[in-house]
Amino acid sequence: MTGRVIVITSGKGGVGKTTTSANIGTALAKSGYKVVLIDTDLGLRNLDLLLGLENRIVYTIVDVIEERCKLKQALVKDKKNPNLQLLAAAQTRDKTAVNAEQLKEICETLKEENDFVLVDCPAGIEQGFQNAVAGASEAIVVTTPEMSAIRDADRIIGLLATKEEITSVKLLLNRVRPSLIKSNEMMSVDDVVGILEIPLVGIIPEDTGIITSTNKGEPIVNDENALAGKAYRNVAQRILGEEIPFLDLDEPKGFMAKLKNAISKLKVKV
Amino acid sequence: MSLFSDLYNTLAKFFRTSDEQIDASKSVATNRLKLVLMQDRTNLTPKILEQMRSELIDLLSRYVELDKDLLDLNFEQEGNQVALMLSIPVIRAKDEDEIEAAIKEHEKAMIAISQQNDENESDENSEIEESNDSSEIINAEEDDSTDPSMDISSKSMKNKDKKEVSAPEEIGNNPFKSDNMDLSEILETSLEN
Ligand SMILES: Nc1ncnc2c1ncn2[C@@H]1O[C@H](COP(=O)(O)OP(=O)(O)OP(=O)(O)O)[C@@H](O)[C@H]1O
Numbered sequence A: 001m002t003g004r005v006i007v008i009t010s011g012k013g014g015v016g017k018t019t020t021s022a023n024i025g026t027a028l029a030k031s032g033y034k035v036v037l038i039d040t041d042l043g044l045r046n047l048d049l050l051l052g053l054e055n056r057i058v059y060t061i062v063d064v065i066e067e068r069c070k071l072k073q074a075l076v077k078d079k080k081n082p083n084l085q086l087l088a089a090a091q092t093r094d095k096t097a098v099n100a101e102q103l104k105e106i107c108e109t110l111k112e113e114n115d116f117v118l119v120d121c122p123a124g125i126e127q128g129f130q131n132a133v134a135g136a137s138e139a140i141v142v143t144t145p146e147m148s149a150i151r152d153a154d155r156i157i158g159l160l161a162t163k164e165e166i167t168s169v170k171l172l173l174n175r176v177r178p179s180l181i182k183s184n185e186m187m188s189v190d191d192v193v194g195i196l197e198i199p200l201v202g203i204i205p206e207d208t209g210i211i212t213s214t215n216k217g218e219p220i221v222n223d224e225n226a227l228a229g230k231a232y233r234n235v236a237q238r239i240l241g242e243e244i245p246f247l248d249l250d251e252p253k254g255f256m257a258k259l260k261n262a263i264s265k266l267k268v269k270v
Numbered sequence B: 001m002s003l004f005s006d007l008y009n010t011l012a013k014f015f016r017t018s019d020e021q022i023d024a025s026k027s028v029a030t031n032r033l034k035l036v037l038m039q040d041r042t043n044l045t046p047k048i049l050e051q052m053r054s055e056l057i058d059l060l061s062r063y064v065e066l067d068k069d070l071l072d073l074n075f076e077q078e079g080n081q082v083a084l085m086l087s088i089p090v091i092r093a094k095d096e097d098e099i100e101a102a103i104k105e106h107e108k109a110m111i112a113i114s115q116q117n118d119e120n121e122s123d124e125n126s127e128i129e130e131s132n133d134s135s136e137i138i139n140a141e142e143d144d145s146t147d148p149s150m151d152i153s154s155k156s157m158k159n160k161d162k163k164e165v166s167a168p169e170e171i172g173n174n175p176f177k178s179d180n181m182d183l184s185e186i187l188e189t190s191l192e193n
């Protein structure tokens, strides 16, 4: 088996890389695929928390590299789904403990026995970024519809374009707020895609459920009712090659909504 | 809320949607972003821009007398394109004899430079060559209007012109494009409170 290695990256910090990694990984595993998530954010590990696995980590990626354990020993199985495994980042070691070549080797080994290897990249464009992309052949660039995040995403897209091994770069737009887009206070999906000029793989709405799901250590894809959960399940299906239409984030419900909808359509045409 | 008050509010909202409102923070952000990305994506450092500026002064001075201190070269947003705008206050146009003399002088200078090049192929000379390349970007349009300042803009440097890096095939074509969430639909349907 030769799995796909996908790096989740962004440039700017805090835009949702780790949330995205946890959710896509969980969704793919739920669909029956074997998935390994690698946290490459040395010193600032978080993926274990989002998955609720923080108490199970014995060995980390640095232990693997420094040969204190075998790669298999360092993989922590998810509580619910044994298809999903985590290779945690070291929390104490300095960032120079890992280099790109070593990470590439780990990815090569893992993809032999897994369908997907998802690499959660740290923020920035330094060594941590170079490490995270080293073994990947696909990238998902996460951004929010804010200027600074988009600018950093553009920078990352430029850097990814110089990497020959990376053959696919896709955009995931996170924390979209339809009400702000509607009032022209936030850039729309089309605006962002128009500026960054890479294909879209997902649109994730701002969802307070993400905070509570983080608190519980359970990715929001497991919540059947959450809109962000549905959006992430759709991303997973698109990664699997299905053509899933993008969510209408604000579905009209009753008669009133339809009426308003009709009225606003009139306005749009004027 | 009754149907009519709801309707009224909705309609009132529409009528308040003036042009200024549409031109709200989103388009400011989009435009500023396009501009800054344009600069991020090119290799035009302030130093190179300065070099470009001085070469342009040399070139244009052969034909018109300019106010060199007020010459302004900048990136600007023009519609949905980023343009390199050159604004030059012209003091007066030169007459034919003056232009001819200036061109001759320039040619002499160029010959002197190329002879120097032949003698010693130093790194500095290749630097001069590079800068010649960058000035080719400018498309001088002849403008015989009497306006004291004329604008020369180059449209050849669009957003799309990313650095020298060549993107892999897949970047840029969007298989999901057709499925893209219809934004007007979001706009239309998010009226619910
Ligand atoms: N769609 C969303 N709706 C609401 N909150 C969100 C959403 N996406 C992410 N967040 C919140 O934003 C914060 C940052 O998310 P996350 O840790 O995934 O970002 P990151 O890019 O991995 O950050 P870092 O660069 O520090 O690694 C978290 O508190 C998370 O709960």
Ligand SMILES: [Mg+2]
Pocket: A017, A018, A019, A041, A046, A120, A121, A122
């Ligand atoms: Mg993170």
